[in-house]
Amino acid sequence: MKILGGRYLTEDELFEAGVPTVGKGVRVHSTAVLVDLERMSFGSNVRIDPYCVISAAGGFVRFGSYIHIAAQAVMMGGEGIEMQDFSGISQSVCVYSVSDDYSGETLTNPTVPRHLLKVKRGTVTLGRHVIVGSHSVVLPGANIAEGCAVGALSLVNEPLAPWGIYAGTPARRLKDRSRNLLHTERQLSAESGA
Numbered sequence: 001m002k003i004l005g006g007r008y009l010t011e012d013e014l015f016e017a018g019v020p021t022v023g024k025g026v027r028v029h030s031t032a033v034l035v036d037l038e039r040m041s042f043g044s045n046v047r048i049d050p051y052c053v054i055s056a057a058g059g060f061v062r063f064g065s066y067i068h069i070a071a072q073a074v075m076m077g078g079e080g081i082e083m084q085d086f087s088g089i090s091q092s093v094c095v096y097s098v099s100d101d102y103s104g105e106t107l108t109n110p111t112v113p114r115h116l117l118k119v120k121r122g123t124v125t126l127g128r129h130v131i132v133g134s135h136s137v138v139l140p141g142a143n144i145a146e147g148c149a150v151g152a153l154s155l156v157n158e159p160l161a162p163w164g165i166y167a168g169t170p171a172r173r174l175k176d177r178s179r180n181l182l183h184t185e186r187q188l189s190a191e192s193g194a
């Protein structure tokens with residue numbers, strides 16, 4: 001496939017740049033901005049598309065295997081973000097493990113000295129087989145359990161129970177999600193000899 005504009009960096013380049021743990025088949029687009037590589041880890045078959053911004057500063061960002069981060073996604077891992085195997089976020093999804101306090105009790109934004117801020121913090125885990133639709137926002141502590149799908153333009157502000165299809169602002173459970181994909185996962189394992 002010919003691509004005009006940027007290129008995908010490989011796992012070897014990431015390792016040389018300082019990521020301590022990188023599996024096989026990892027591709028990170030050269031326009032993506034990754035902050036604090038030493039606090040990141042990558043399983044195998046991870047793809048990060050153009051213009052993503054991913055920060056592990058002060059926390060961590062951990063990617064399992066078969067992970068897709070679509071273009072222009074933002075991940076703020078100051079408290080810690082984990083994406084488990086086969087999870088993915090679509091274009092322009094924002095995942096925050098830290099957020100300013102919007103109540104008006106304190107000043108906000110990172111130009112202000114830290115001791116005058118009251119930042120909300122909470123690790124975020126996207127469980128196995130989670131997919132989050134385009135332009136959604138995931139707030140600190142809003143863990144998304146295994147097997148969930150989140151619709152486009154949703155706000156996830158609290159933990160979601162497993163194997164549901166959720167959507168809306170705030171996200172509500174629409175229905176259960178099929179588990180047939182687990183058969184396909186077994187097929188993939190068989191085909192790849194894993």
Ligand SMILES: CC(=O)SCCNC(=O)CCNC(=O)[C@H](O)C(C)(C)COP(=O)(O)OP(=O)(O)OC[C@H]1O[C@@H](n2cnc3c(N)ncnc32)[C@H](O)[C@@H]1OP(=O)(O)O
Binds near residue numbers: 070153174
């Ligand atoms: C890397 C990539 O993946 S790139 C592609 C990115 N793709 C996306 O972002 C697509 C995400 N998909 C969606 O948002 C879908 O609408 C889904 C998965 C949430 C639901 O799809 P379906 O299961 O077909 O449900 P359906 O369209 O029947 O909708 C069910 C109800 O939820 C509502 N609904 C569907 N999607 C949303 C949404 N994103 N936000 C709010 N409400 C929604 C529908 O209006 C409908 O409401 P009603 O029962 O009152 O009429």
